[in-house]
Amino acid sequence: MQETQSFLRLMSEHPHLNVQFSSLDALTPSMTIQEVAEATRISAYTIRFYEKCGILPPIQRTESGILQFTKADVHFLRFLLELKQTGMSLEEIAEFTADGCLLERIRRNELSAQPVERRLVMLRQHEQRLYEQRCQLDMVLDAVHQKMEFYEHYLRDQCPETAES
Incomplete structure (x- = not known):
């Protein structure tokens, strides 16, 4: 519980991250790839490509293999698109994301x-x-x-x- 409070405090103290996490709901898988595609205006094909290439951190899946995105995943995807729009190559973005989602590691208090x-x-x-x-x-x-x-x-x-x- 203390980890969760620390995580939420960290997020609220850094509004420039553009993340409105008011609870752990932000880290609970709740969106399908189609919903994410609509929310981000990125095709489901491109999202799958990014996940397969390792540009996106691994996305949780249901037992039947359907991708389930969290709000944090969607935020991270938008950030990656911003990097791409500024001219960062997909190779650089893949290198940037090689460590996975740092927000989740912060939440678990495992980030070095x-x-x-x-x-x-x-x-x-x-x-x-x-x-x-x-x-x-x-x-x-x-x-x-x-x-x-x-x-x-x-x-x-x-x-x-x-x-x-």
Whole structure:
């Protein structure tokens, strides 16, 4: 019970994790793959692919083999999609998730510093790449703005009838 309270306190103290865990219901399997697909707008095929490739931590199954997702699984899947949308490769995401779901290990009070440190290093490296990409995009945007200003000045100075419209 104390582990559960520690877990819930940790989650409530870190709202940036975007997790609203108010009870252990978040860790109780309750969603089918179709429900998860609808909630995340990811196809069931892609979810199965992610699970099979190890990008998703192992998902609990019923006795008949049907995948049963927890709210924590869905949150983790959304986080993985955010990483993918930022340009992290599936190989990097698989490496990132190699330790499985850290939230569950926190809940069981079994989490050592090593996997957290490893993920932090990976996220810092990824963050640096994103800053570099942003810098490159800013330079391209500056060039586009300069070209737009040139054309606007041209139209205003050389084609006054066009500038009025």
